Amino acid sequence: MAACLPSDCLLNIFSYFEGDARSLHSFLLTNRNWCLSVVPLLWRRTFYITSHSNFSSKKRSKLVVTYLTCLDEKIIPFSSTSTASHKPRLPTFDYATFLRGFDFYDVYHAVGNWYAFQTPERRRKISFDRFHDMSDDECRKLFITRELMKQFIRSSPIIDYLALDAEQSLPPQCWSLSNFSDNHNSLKYIRTFVCRGNANKQEVYAALSQWCQNIEFLSIHGIGKDDPSGESLSNLIKVQRQLREFVLWNGTRDQLPQIIRALAFRGEKLKSLEFRFCDFSKSTPLETLANSCAGLKTFKLIRCGEIHSNLSESCLTPVFLDLINLDLQGTYISSESLDVIFKWSNINLRSLHVESTGGRFRIPKILESIASHCLNITYLKVRTKKDKLSQLATLLRSCRNLHSLKIYGSPPDRLFFFVQDTDDELLLSLRQTIPINLKTLVLKTDCAFTSLAIDAFLKDCGTELKHFEYVSYGSVWQHLNVMKKYAKRRGLEIEKQIAGNYKELLMRELGYIIMEFGKIS
Structure with missing residues (x-):
């Protein structure tokens, strides 16, 4: 029966194997009809x-x-x-x-x-x-x-990825688009365009602005020194009628203002924005993009330093209502602005990576703010200090859908030995609040726990952890024995274990534990 299927049906079936070259190759050897359907997909x-x-x-x-x-x-x-x-x-x-x-x-x-x-x-x-x-x-x-x-x-009649x-x-003679100016008809169908490198790129932006108006994914790794104000790239962005995802690396303070305005101009269809190592000291991206990019689902600002914003609690206009993923790794935003974002995106927000310390901005109640607004969050990664972890119980009681919780920060200092008991108390206070869906737990900030506290925590913990990381106090072998007992009680097998001690003489009692568990097959 399969040999009699029309080519359209065969092509639809074979499309599920597009990334599996070996399976497609075996299909084309079946008969002539299959071969004619598979070859275009395989190539x-x-x-x-x-x-x-x-x-x-x-x-x-x-x-x-x-x-x-x-x-x-x-x-x-x-x-x-x-x-x-x-x-x-x-x-x-x-x-x-x-x-x-x-x-x-x-x-x-x-x-x-x-x-x-x-x-x-x-x-x-x-x-x-x-x-x-x-x-x-x-x-x-x-x-x-x-x-x-x-x-x-x-x-090729259609080039959709370049x-x-x-x-x-x-x-430039090797990669410049001027090489293709005589035969560029296929390039007008580009849907994904990626341009890496730090060479001059104005010619590339100008050519694409003329040929392509339907780019959906645009990724630029360095705007180019010959476009100091970002005008050429901005023009390229403005003519794209279907732009949904935009990624920019290493934008300078003089280039970014025009880029942000161009993105706001095309904001109605944008679903994902990502900036890495960009300098926003001359721009305010949050205010410019908040209202224009109403359908934005992913917003990443990676290693962008401090970002100034005038968003405040008095803001009555909805911002980032559809936001699902917010990543602020290495980027610092005031607590007032974060509260506004959390307030309006609270229902949809699922994944969050935020910095609560660093730069001039300090966020004293970051975990409480997340607990108040982001009840449906499933993935949370926070860089903070131990003194903020008193809010952790409130977070765990509110965010019952948490699947992954990762808290990072500076390791304990040499004064740790005098306050170690308080860390065990912190951990034990959490054991009754752990959500049943939590599978990944990382506590690697300036606190450490004894093997006795870890044992008591795991016995009363209501979920089966698949990944557990923390800073240990005392013999790492005692901690590993606790993990083996936990795996045996839960019917799990240890798929990965990493343990070691800090090498500094005065910190020889401190170690690190990384464990991964899986079901026994």
Whole structure:
């Protein structure tokens, strides 16, 4: 019956195996009808599959050979890809027409695998452009990479994924979009665009602004020194009618104001925003984005330092109502602004990573604020100090859906020995409040616990932990014995255990314990 299914049905079924090259290859050997349905799917993401799966360099080399047979013999002589006695057999299909996306680095890496199998005689027969301060071998590999990219864009009717490496160490002639200006029709279908590197990128932004208006995912790793105000990238953002996800690394203080305004302009469809190592000292992203990005579900500000905001409790306009994931790792926002965000996104917020100490902002009641507003949260990661953990019981009583709780901070100092008993009391006060759904618990801040306290905590804990980390006091072997007893009582097996002591002489009683448990099969 399967052999009689129409091609549309077969293609829909085979699409579930798009990332499984071996299964797809076995399907195409079934019969001619299956082969015709599988081949376009198997060759859609060839470079991604071979780069991120367990493929040998020889198989990646064969992939390049297949594409090279379709190139002009004047560029890549047949003698460089086969024996000199005969020309290689032309492929059954024009495989380049099936390709729907590629990454410059993946293509270059595959070409490098192919080039390593070529004899010196074959290498010398390959045409190439000479690039400054590069060896002939490197020039040949870059030249072939560029010619293959031209072939893909010229042959494929649709390129929906494109990633470029705009590195200063690479000649612009190899990756610049100006190479494709004569055959750019397929590029107007780009849905995902990634541009890495720190080279000049204005030409890239200008070309894409002209060709593409429906990019859905845009990731920029460094805006480029030739765009000091971010104007070119802002123009690219403004013309995208379907932009849903945006990622930016290393934005400067002068570039970010225009970028933020452009994102606000296209905010109606944005679902995810991520900024890493960006300097917001000349902009206020929270106010600009809060109202314009009403449907935002993921907001990440990673290692962005202090961010000024005028959001306060007097704010009556809803902000970030649909927010599900908020990540502020290494970023500091005032407690007033956080309270406003928690207040309006409370129903939907599920995942939160927040810093309560650092910078000029201190958040004295961060856990209580989360407990008051974010009742449905399932994942919480907080960097804080021991003096804030008195709020932890309130958090655990309110957030009964917690699946993962991770609390990090500075390790105990040398004065720890005089206050150690209070830490055991803190842990024991939590044992009756642990949510039944909690599976991951990490307590690695400036407090430590004895094996007796850990044993009592685990006996009265109402859930089965799968991952448990903490700072230990006393012999780590006693702590490991407690863990073995816990696993035996619960019918669990220890899948991973890491234990050790701090090396400083005055902290020799302090250690660290990392345990992972699983069901006995």
